[in-house]
Amino acid sequence: MTAKPNVMIFGGLALMAPILTLQLIPPLPAEPLISHIRIVDKYLVDPPTTRIPKAFLKALQDRKDLIEYRQVNLTTPSAVSKCFMDLAPNGLPYTHIIDATGEFHPTRPVEVYIQNTLCAALHIARASASQMERIPGSIKAHVRLAIPWYKHPGIEKRYKETDPEGWKPKNMPGVWWHESLRAIGSIKGLPLVVVRCGFPYGEGYFPFEVTTITLLALVYKHIGREMRLLWSPNLPKSCINTYDLAGAVWKAAEWISTLSREEADAIAGAPIPPSYDDSVTSENCPDAILASAGSVTIPTFNAVDESDATQGSVTAVVSRVFGIEIGFLESSTGIFEGKVLGQVIQEATEVHMMAWNEIITNANPPVPDTPLLPYISPSLLAHDGCGMDGERMRKILKYEFRYPRFDERAIRDYINWCRSEGIWPETDLYTSS
Numbered sequence: 080m081t082a083k084p085n086v087m088i089f090g091g092l093a094l095m096a097p098i099l100t101l102q103l104i105p106p107l108p109a110e111p112l113i114s115h116i117r118i119v120d121k122y123l124v125d126p127p128t129t130r131i132p133k134a135f136l137k138a139l140q141d142r143k144d145l146i147e148y149r150q151v152n153l154t155t156p157s158a159v160s161k162c163f164m165d166l167a168p169n170g171l172p173y174t175h176i177i178d179a180t181g182e183f184h185p186t187r188p189v190e191v192y193i194q195n196t197l198c199a200a201l202h203i204a205r206a207s208a209s210q211m212e213r214i215p216g217s218i219k220a221h222v223r224l225a226i227p228w229y230k231h232p233g234i235e236k237r238y239k240e241t242d243p244e245g246w247k248p249k250n251m252p253g254v255w256w257h258e259s260l261r262a263i264g265s266i267k268g269l270p271l272v273v274v275r276c277g278f279p280y281g282e283g284y285f286p287f288e289v290t291t292i293t294l295l296a297l298v299y300k301h302i303g304r305e306m307r308l309l310w311s312p313n314l315p316k317s318c319i320n321t322y323d324l325a326g327a328v329w330k331a332a333e334w335i336s337t338l339s340r341e342e343a344d345a346i347a348g349a350p351i352p353p354s355y356d357d358s359v360t361s362e363n364c365p366d367a368i369l370a371s372a373g374s375v376t377i378p379t380f381n382a383v384d385e386s387d388a389t390q391g392s393v394t395a396v397v398s399r400v401f402g403i404e405i406g407f408l409e410s411s412t413g414i415f416e417g418k419v420l421g422q423v424i425q426e427a428t429e430v431h432m433m434a435w436n437e438i439i440t441n442a443n444p445p446v447p448d449t450p451l452l453p454y455i456s457p458s459l460l461a462h463d464g465c466g467m468d469g470e471r472m473r474k475i476l477k478y479e480f481r482y483p484r485f486d487e488r489a490i491r492d493y494i495n496w497c498r499s500e501g502i503w504p505e506t507d508l509y510t511s512s
């Protein structure tokens with residue numbers, strides 16, 4: 080019998096690492112699916128320096144034989160490589176590597192994205208490839224997460240992995256997440272697979288589209304006004320529940336674990352085009368794959384649910400659950416009485432925050448420290464959309480969703496998760512259990 084996988088997850092402590100860990104190590108008496116998990120990130124866990132789900136902190140305490148957390152500076156190659164050199168408790172190397180590292184913050188200087196996103200991913204992939212050279216066959220899977228920071232404005236279009244038009248980054252963090260794929264994709268022999276997710280929502284701290292719309296609904300119910308969103312109800316908002324994102328990442332890892340990179344490329348390779356961003360130069364980043372080198376082919380899966388979500392489909396669910404009206408401002412011209420969009424947003428944000436503050440301080444019990452905020456991120460306002468086709472994931476990975484669509488059950492489960500974390504404001508605005 081072969082040993083169960085030794086899994087190493089880099090980054091994602093504030094994203095999907097806790098959820099994936101809890102899936103791979105289900106509560107007793109269920110057998111763990113893995114032999115050991117080492118999670119490596121820049122944060123401290125004791126005391127936590129980022130929001131970490133309680134169930135995960137408990138598992139770290141209770142299942143020390145199975146889970147290890149290491150705080151490591153991911154921009155230091157020797158520190159990353161030591162994580163590979165230190166064997167798992169069963170005396171074997173780590174076999175399944177999951178890389179969810181990268182910078183999300185929207186307004187950092189370009190060097191920060193180069194170091195924290197491209198270079199970190201490259202240090203991890205090089206260390207992984209070097210273990211593969213030292214111990215042939217020892218890396219079964221190396222999964223890199225890609226985030227939905229691409230321009231998908233067309234209301235009809237759903238981009239497949241192989242469509243170069245779907246790979247145009249929409250901002251500077253997105254450029255370097257994108258270029259990180261190309262850089263690590265160029266390393267020979269690594270059993271790499273890219274999972275490109277839609278907007279994640281659900282269990283965990285994901286302040287993205289669907290979550291924000293849900294919280295805004297509570298705000299509008301509180302102030303008793305119609306909620307209105309920008310652009311068309313048809314704007315695509317492909318999304319995925321975080322439980323399924325973790326599941327899809329693991330499924331992709333299992334899929335490539337029996338294939339060589341060449342075989343995986345033949346089945347699911349996608350040519351990842353250059354970002355063509357001006358900041359991608361050999362002066363800025365000697366390790367970047369320049370546009371002149373063309374595309375880099377990598378096995379890639381879009382991870383989006385089966386619902387083909389749009390602003391309209393998401394708001395219809397939220398509107399039903401909270402019993403409020405949600406409309407659309409079809410165009411940003413002529414309806415703001417001469418105000419510029421930025422000013423309108425600022426005014427709206429002030430109203431939202433004041434109402435939110437009332438909700439969380441008058442809740443029973445009050446939850447003034449909740450990390451939940453109905454903050455309108457630029458991505459919620461942008462006309463970019465996120466239109467991804469998930470057929471390949473369904474056909475090749477045959478992943479079965481727990482949440483095939485964002486629906487009332489998905490909202491209820493999310494709110495109940497927030498309740499279990501003690502961060503949900505209990506009010507008479509939403510009383511279901």
Ligand SMILES: *[C@@H]1O[C@H](CO)[C@@H](O)[C@H](O)[C@H]1NC(C)=O
Binds near residue numbers: 152153154155
């Ligand atoms: C991480 O390492 C890099 C390079 O070795 C260094 O420049 C940076 O200051 C370190 N960061 C922290 C938080 O220690």
